[in-house]
Amino acid sequence: MLLPHGVHIAHPERLYIGGQWVPAHSGRLIEIISPDSEQVVARVAEADATDMDAAVAAARAAFDHGPWPTTPPAQRIAAFRAMIDHLRPRADELARAWTAQIGGLASFAGPMHQGALFALDGIAGFAQDFRFIEQRPSHAAAAALIVQEPVGVVAAIAPWNGPFGIMANKVAYALLTGCCVVMKPSPETPLEAYLIAEAAEAAGLPPGVVNLVPSHREAADHLVSNPGVDKVSFTGSTVAGKRIGQVCAGRVARCTLELGGKSAAIVRDDFAIDHAAKLLTGTITMMSGQVCAMLSRVIVPRARHDELADAIAREMRGVVIGHSDDPAAQLGPVAMQRQLERIEGYIAQGKASADLVTGGSRPSHLNRGYFIEPTLFANVNNADAIAQEEIFGPVLALIPVEDEEEAVAVANASAYGLNGSVLTHDAQAAWTIGRRIRTGGFGQNGLRMDFGLPFGGFKQSGVGREGGPEGLMPYVETKTMLLDALPDGL
Structure with missing residues (x-):
């Protein structure tokens, strides 16, 4: 399978669904064109609507019946740090992939991706300090607990200009809060998401916690519309963001939209x-x-x-x-x-x-x-x-x-x-x-x-924030529990 020089992906012709590298239902491949040469430099599997449904089903099963959402935060953080440890020595591959796919300057690619990996360490630190359970005073109960629970299955949709850093941040916040993820990278820049999926596999994450389905727009629309998706985290154009916001509003799904600017x-x-x-x-x-x-x-x-x-x-x-x-x-x-x-x-x-x-x-x-x-x-x-x-x-x-x-x-x-x-x-x-x-x-x-601080926009530049400890909040639901006594272990 064709890949850029120096980029080593084990199964570019397959999708990652339910902890397995599986063939795409369509049998089609996405061709990636170099903006330097106008030549094909890579090919990866193309997911269709059937694959999207399979990925959501795998994530849904992992969230509803698997151990990840109830895994103690410290253990989730350790697993995510293992992913970073797998990715860190592959920084050169990430840089090469970015340059090959969108023509980003090689002189800038190395520092850019080293910085993105450094930012992932920071997100793990935010999760370590995050108060998933907080006791508060209340006149209505002897024990009032504010609990931050994972929002559920997240469709993470990243753009082509910063494909690794943006996708990795979405995956980081989702995993650290206990969510399960379906990664949908841009068809122009899918290679980085393959490296993230390989890191999840190497770290031993439970099947279905991380899934990968590169696709074009029609299949992506199907993913966003799937009722098994609890939240969409999207970075991209305002036009596409408006469409995603409308679909999510129709079924009251959560969404974070980081859109355009002028x-x-x-x-x-x-x-x-x-x-x-x-x-x-x-x-x-x-x-x-x-x-x-x-x-x-x-x-x-x-x-x-x-x-x-x-x-x-x-x-x-x-x-x-x-x-x-x-x-x-x-x-x-x-x-x-x-x-x-x-x-x-x-x-x-x-x-x-x-x-x-x-x-x-x-x-x-x-x-x-x-x-x-x-x-x-x-x-x-x-x-x-x-x-x-x-x-x-x-x-x-x-x-x-x-x-x-x-x-x-x-x-x-x-x-x-x-x-x-x-x-x-x-x-x-x-x-x-x-x-x-x-x-x-x-x-x-x-x-x-x-990006260690909150990032996002007013007006048509988006909804919600990514980055910083505030970036954890869009991936959790807040539950108030009023009890007659504190439960054991708190």
Whole structure:
């Protein structure tokens, strides 16, 4: 079976259901295309609706009749740490898989995945400190206990841009709270989920506690609709998230939705133009702009707009565009052909409504692969599509405003509310502005994220939070027990 060089998966042609590696019902394979070469670099099994039902049934049996939900938290933590111990020496495989599948820069892939593994250790620590049972005073009973019980069977659906870290976090929170999981990775990036499934097998988790079913959208819709799924944890587009939210609402299933963003960076007068240009260019080109929390709108005083546009253009023209395995490359390809075409469509819209300062084309020195130049639009109206819709590519919109009051209003004039930033050396000003911006995250001087802390969005950027000890709460149900006396063992 075809796999990227250096990635070793035992059964890529099979699914992992009920503790067994089983053939896909359809017999079909998903082909993974390299965005560098446009060639097939891997094939894995494709699950269909029948496989989804089998995976949910296995998880349901493991949750309803198996030992995992009632296993003491300390033992669940130990089992999860055994999974991390299995994954840690495979960090290079995870990095290679990511680079091969979406063209993420190899120079960034290693630190990214080492960081993701470090974050898993942190989640285990959160579970260790979590109060699964808490005694509280009550006028209604001699013993009042607040118990956090696992929500049940979780469908974990991860996107293609950060497939390991995002999926592994969902699995971590689910397992540590006693849930059972059905992993549905993106069809563009399924390899990381195979390594997670192998880690669960190596750690000796009971059959059905972790299941793996890569698929395309139709089968994923079937999974979300399955009444045996108690909770859906989804990270991806707002369009797909709305659909999942509607389905879950129809049967009052729980869901956590981490969706899109159109985050703004406000540039204050005390921040140097050259420094701002370097920071904003380095940000918009990170992961080829394919980051949900990306600072893709820049709000700047009108008097400084032209100078900042010129400075960003100079920085962008100096960005080295190349293949993902080129150590000199600062910007690799976007993940797939449809993503490239989407970006080009937005660039065409932008040309009709704003000033294209630089970029906007495929680089002339690369005649194969899904590459696009870093692109800057100036004099953008915040109502335009390039300022309101998530492009998910290296496209930056520069929006002039008269003053700070208008800057805050423009930043908030968005259907999204995931992230934001202010470029200033005044921490008090950053605090004051940040409190006025309707986003789930906000940072001073750039795109700042810490997945050991809560992460999620306001408005159409999502529902719920992942990360930090708060990330455990969406995977539990709170039960209040009023007893005549404390039970043994407490």
